[in-house]
Amino acid sequence: xxxxxxxxxxxxxxxxxxxxxxxxxxxxxxxxxxxxxxxxxxxxxxxxxxxxxxxxxxxxxxxxxxxxxxxxxxxxxxxxxxxxxxxxxxxxxxxxxxxxxxxxxxxxxxxxxxxxxxxxxxxxxxxxxxxxxxxxxxxxxxxxxxxxxxxxxxxxxxxxxxxxxxxxxxxxxxxxxxxxxxxxxxxxxxxxxxxxxxxxxxxxxxxxxxxxxxxxxxxxxxxxxxxxxxxxxxxxxxxxxxxxxxxxxxxxxxxxxxxxxxxxxxxxxxxxxxxxxxxxxxxxxxxxxxxxxxx
Amino acid sequence: xxxxxxxxxxxxxxxxxxxxxxxxxxxxxxxxxxxxxxxxxxxxxxxxxxxxxxxxxxxxxxxxxxxxxxxxxxxxxxxxxxxxxxxxxxxxxxxxxxxxxxxxxxxxxxxxxxxxxxxxxxxxxxxxxxxxxxxxxxxxxxxxxxxxxxxxxxxxxxxxxxxxxxxxxxxxxxxxxxxxxxxxxxxxxxxxxxxxxxxxxxxxxxxxxxxxxxxxxxxxxxxxxxxxxxxxxxxxxxxxxxxxxxxxxxxxxxxxxxxxxxxxxxxxxxxxxxxxxxxxxxxxxxxxxxxxxxxxxxxxxxxxxxxxxxxxxxxxxxxxxxxxxxxxxxxxxxxxxxxx
Amino acid sequence: xxxxxxxxxxxxxxxxxxxxxxxxxxxxxxxxxxxxxxxxxxxxxxxxxxxxxxxxxxxxxxxxxxxxxxxxxxxxxxxxxxxxxxxxxxxxxxxxxxxxxxxxxxxxxxxxxxxxxxxxxxxxxxxxxxxxxxxxxxxxxxxxxxxxxxxxxxxxxxxxxxxxxxxxxxxxxxxxxxxxxxxxxxxxxxxxxxxxxxxxxxxxxxxxxxxxxxxxxxxxxxxxxxxxxxxxxxxxxxxxxxxxxxxxxxxxxxxxxxxxxxxxxxxxxxxxxxxxxxxxxxxxxxxxxxxxxxxxxxxxxxxxxxxxxxxxxxxxxxxxxxxxxxxxxxxxxxx
Numbered sequence: 001x002x003x004x005x006x007x008x009x010x011x012x013x014x015x016x017x018x019x020x021x022x023x024x025x026x027x028x029x030x031x032x033x034x035x036x037x038x039x040x041x042x043x044x045x046x047x048x049x050x051x052x053x054x055x056x057x058x059x060x061x062x063x064x065x066x067x068x069x070x071x072x073x074x075x076x077x078x079x080x081x082x083x084x085x086x087x088x089x090x091x092x093x094x095x096x097x098x099x100x101x102x103x104x105x106x107x108x109x110x111x112x113x114x115x116x117x118x119x120x121x122x123x124x125x126x127x128x129x130x131x132x133x134x135x136x137x138x139x140x141x142x143x144x145x146x147x148x149x150x151x152x153x154x155x156x157x158x159x160x161x162x163x164x165x166x167x168x169x170x171x172x173x174x175x176x177x178x179x180x181x182x183x184x185x186x187x188x189x190x191x192x193x194x195x196x197x198x199x200x201x202x203x204x205x206x207x208x209x210x211x212x213x214x215x216x217x218x219x220x221x222x223x224x225x226x227x228x229x230x231x232x233x234x235x236x237x238x239x240x241x242x243x244x245x246x247x248x249x250x251x252x253x254x255x256x257x258x259x260x261x262x263x264x265x266x267x268x269x270x271x272x273x274x275x276x277x278x279x280x281x282x283x284x285x286x287x288x289x290x291x292x293x294x295x
Numbered sequence: 296x297x298x299x300x301x302x303x304x305x306x307x308x309x310x311x312x313x314x315x316x317x318x319x320x321x322x323x324x325x326x327x328x329x330x331x332x333x334x335x336x337x338x339x340x341x342x343x344x345x346x347x348x349x350x351x352x353x354x355x356x357x358x359x360x361x362x363x364x365x366x367x368x369x370x371x372x373x374x375x376x377x378x379x380x381x382x383x384x385x386x387x388x389x390x391x392x393x394x395x396x397x398x399x400x401x402x403x404x405x406x407x408x409x410x411x412x413x414x415x416x417x418x419x420x421x422x423x424x425x426x427x428x429x430x431x432x433x434x435x436x437x438x439x440x441x442x443x444x445x446x447x448x449x450x451x452x453x454x455x456x457x458x459x460x461x462x463x464x465x466x467x468x469x470x471x472x473x474x475x476x477x478x479x480x481x482x483x484x485x486x487x488x489x490x491x492x493x494x495x496x497x498x499x500x501x502x503x504x505x506x507x508x509x510x511x512x513x514x515x516x517x518x519x520x521x522x523x524x525x526x527x528x529x530x531x532x533x534x535x536x537x538x539x540x541x542x543x544x545x546x547x548x549x550x551x552x553x554x555x556x557x558x559x560x561x562x563x564x565x566x567x568x569x570x571x572x573x574x575x576x577x578x579x580x581x582x583x584x585x586x587x588x589x590x591x592x593x594x595x596x597x598x599x600x601x602x603x604x605x606x607x608x609x610x611x612x613x614x615x616x617x618x619x620x621x622x623x624x625x626x627x628x629x630x631x632x633x634x635x
Numbered sequence: 636x637x638x639x640x641x642x643x644x645x646x647x648x649x650x651x652x653x654x655x656x657x658x659x660x661x662x663x664x665x666x667x668x669x670x671x672x673x674x675x676x677x678x679x680x681x682x683x684x685x686x687x688x689x690x691x692x693x694x695x696x697x698x699x700x701x702x703x704x705x706x707x708x709x710x711x712x713x714x715x716x717x718x719x720x721x722x723x724x725x726x727x728x729x730x731x732x733x734x735x736x737x738x739x740x741x742x743x744x745x746x747x748x749x750x751x752x753x754x755x756x757x758x759x760x761x762x763x764x765x766x767x768x769x770x771x772x773x774x775x776x777x778x779x780x781x782x783x784x785x786x787x788x789x790x791x792x793x794x795x796x797x798x799x800x801x802x803x804x805x806x807x808x809x810x811x812x813x814x815x816x817x818x819x820x821x822x823x824x825x826x827x828x829x830x831x832x833x834x835x836x837x838x839x840x841x842x843x844x845x846x847x848x849x850x851x852x853x854x855x856x857x858x859x860x861x862x863x864x865x866x867x868x869x870x871x872x873x874x875x876x877x878x879x880x881x882x883x884x885x886x887x888x889x890x891x892x893x894x895x896x897x898x899x900x901x902x903x904x905x906x907x908x909x910x911x912x913x914x915x916x917x918x919x920x921x922x923x924x925x926x927x928x929x930x931x932x933x934x935x936x937x938x939x940x941x942x943x944x945x946x947x948x949x950x951x952x953x954x955x956x957x958x959x960x961x962x963x964x965x966x967x968x969x970x
Binding site: 350352381382383384385386388389390392394397398399400401402403408411412415416419475478479482 | 866867868870871872873874875876877878881885886889890893963
Binding site for chain 3: 029132134135139142143144146147148230235236247250261271275278279283
């Protein structure tokens with residue numbers, strides 16, 4: 001009997017998975033997105049190593065070849081210091097992607113803690129936490145992140161803290177809603193009835209069941225996190241040169257347009273393509289994992 | 296004489312992720328003016344799909360008509376294009392659906408909705424508004440408005456003129472269904488298809504709506520197909536009945552014949568499932584089993600797996616016998632048993 | 636209706652109060668020494684102390700907050716420690732520019748996004764739909780500042796059709812008027828030349844700002860249109876012979892727009908906070924540029940005030956949206 005139920009459960013799960021994969025493959029755009037993300041992750045891991053001019057990534061300059069137009073030797077041209085733009089763009093991938101990941105991760109952890117506490121406990125805890133989240137949502141997030149980043153001073157970690165501070169309320173609201181809904185489910189009532197402790201109910205029965213919407217939001221947010229990181233770099237708050245970062249590259253290159261357009265266009269395109277890939281992938285994942293949103 | 300509506304051997308498949316479901320498997324039905332046909336059966340037996348097919352409201356794909364024809368006054372609607380179909384909808388065939396709450400657009404005054412339907416019907420038959428072909432837009436709207444008021448009054452909505460400017464949510468459920476009946480009849484159709492028109496209503500309101508339907512048929516000389524899962528509604532309202540099971544009509548005929556002398560085992564089972572005042576305690580019976588999978592339907596008689604009288608010969612498609620004039624039964628077993 | 640609006644406005648006050656508290660705490664608890672920064676690199680300790688005293692920054696935090704709050708009630712947003720100008724005066728100068736930009740961007744996004752979303756839904760799963768889907772994901776993925784730079788490169792530098800940045804030529808007096816929007820003020824005075832000039836300056840930043848909300852509105856509109864087209868009342872309308880054109884453009888449109896409205900409200904706030912980047916790229920003299928300069932200088936009063944004003948506008952926009960929602964959707968109105 002037990003064996004039989006386990007078998008059917010496993011096959012039900014396998015069935016669901018194969019259906020999900022089928023749906024994912026059905027939408028060509030999400031496959032394109034997944035491929036683009038794979039490229040981005042590849043450059044995140046190996047961009048620094050594969051860069052044709054590693055010495056430029058480290059901060060070396062080559063003033064003899066300033067502002068060389070794109071050519072075979074420098075497919076993306078060179079910048080005002082004679083550095084190879086392709087190398088800088090490749091080496092900038094890990095900064096943006098890692099920062100994006102970190103922001104989404106920290107934001108998610110904070111948001112899940114707040115949202116789960118609020119949704120699971122209800123009552124005044126819920127009221128206080130949610131009013132606070134709503135309040136944070138009314139503050140323009142970019143200005144908040146900029147203010148915090150400026151106050152903390154430049155640096156990778158400070159930038160992540162700053163953006164994540166503005167990022168968690170969205171997750172808190174999402175998780176709270178999901179927890180509230182899951183709390184009413186039959187399996188939760190059943191777990192309670194057999195005397196499971198609240199912590200066990202929350203961690204074993206509720207949280208695992210709200211993973212999909214959180215993952216969907218995370219994948220959709222990845223692109224925006226990368227954008228925000230680049231935006232801070234562009235404003236001049238965030239990672240400082242010589243660490244190559246797309247937003248910073250763009251902000252420096254701005255002064256050399258239109259004659260030396262390649263210094264701006266290529267870092268910008270890299271940024272756009274990375275975000276595009278994550279957004280396409282996120283869309284596909286939402287269609288697969290969050291059936292309610294599908295049409 | 297050509298019938299108002301004649302469905303001949305209609306076959307319909309629905310394509311989905313799992314495969315093609317054979318939703319209708321040889322449905323034949325003939326409706327004349329003045330007749331009220333009850334189309335009864337369980338959820339999923341294909342009665343709504345039959346109704347929607349007459350107005351060609353199913354999207355193709357996923358739906359696919361594989362065989363048969365639907366003759367409306369002798370014209371096969373399955374051969375018409377969308378534009379020709381549109382000239383029939385509302386004008387020749389009116390429809391009413393189950394839930395009066397969701398079938399009226401919540402964002403528009405009911406007057407607007409009625410007038411638009413009247414104007415659409417008048418494009419194909421200006422006589423509906425009592426105007427000539429050349430009438431201007433203003434005149435047509437005014438005439439449509441007058442017609443809407445008349446129609447609302449006719450379906451029993453008091454102070455119709457003032458209620459024209461109300462929104463659907465300002466009406467009660469029964470009143471909304473009256474509005475929908477007015478909307479379905481404002482184009483003066485010959486055929487009305489009513490898909491579970493009373494299911495979503497309170498019991499006390501149900502009877503009023505059914506009475507109204509009967510009254511409308513008498514007044515406008517229409518034919519009606521009343522789709523329902525409730526044999527009580529059929530007994531109360533209809534002149535004829537067709538019992539559907541899993542995409543086939545198992546028994547049809549005049550109401551007196553079919554309900555007074557049910558021949559098909561499925562009809563008999565349905566009758567036993569109706570609670571009546573003089574049924575003895577414990578005599579009320581459910582029906583064991585469930586509706587078959589239509590992607591891989593049983594061969595032969597689709598009811599056989601649940602039938603107490605099933606025998607090996609039921610694996611052949613059942614022959615139809617005319618038990619009395621117009622009373623047709625798709626079960627040779629019953630006939631043989633009674634003749635033996 | 637009026638009571639509904641009044642109640643919503645009353646509920647806003649605690650939100651705004653909370654906003655000031657949070658911004659105040661964030662700005663003060665975090666490290667950084669704005670006073671030293673403002674006093675300049677060569678300032679002595681006593682000069683710094685004097686500056687702190689002048690602006691009351693030597694007081695305990697709650698005293699500073701109380702001073703700020705009592706000032707706010709009287710319309711005093713504090714004073715910039717850097718420029719020594721009253722923040723309220725600066726806001727009055729810069730806010731109209733930002734609002735003009737945001738409204739222009741939102742106008743573009745709505746005027747293009749709503750019909751495009753409707754069409755995408757009507758041609759669902761055919762090539763216009765796929766195209767609009769790819770384009771809208773691309774638009775959402777496009778960094779606004781990069782888009783701004785590309786627009787500048789193409790239309791201002793290479794083609795030289797439109798000005799590179801700014802809000803009006805420096806050598807001319809901009810249109811004056813009640814709204815503070817150059818375009819509207821020029822129109823009100825029938826100053827065609829001024830209107831065209833203002834539009835030319837507005838065009839590129841507004842396009843750069845509008846792309847992302849346009850894409851979101853399009854997608855929202857597509858989704859809600861598809862949902863509405865599955866409603867029973869659409870089947871009824873079809874069953875009774877209404878033409879597809881009338882069903883889509885009259886009956887579906889109104890129902891679909893009401894759910895897109897919420898998104899538009901959210902985007903208004905997002906745009907207000909997001910002008911920072913585009914204003915930086917185009918040297919648009921709005922609160923975003925103002926806040927950026929203040930943030931870099933750690934000049935605190937302007938930052939708190941900008942956040943407060945944007946928060947207030949955001950909340951107001953949502954009230955307006957709720958009211959509009961009631962107008963479009965009569966069922967809500969009577970509840």
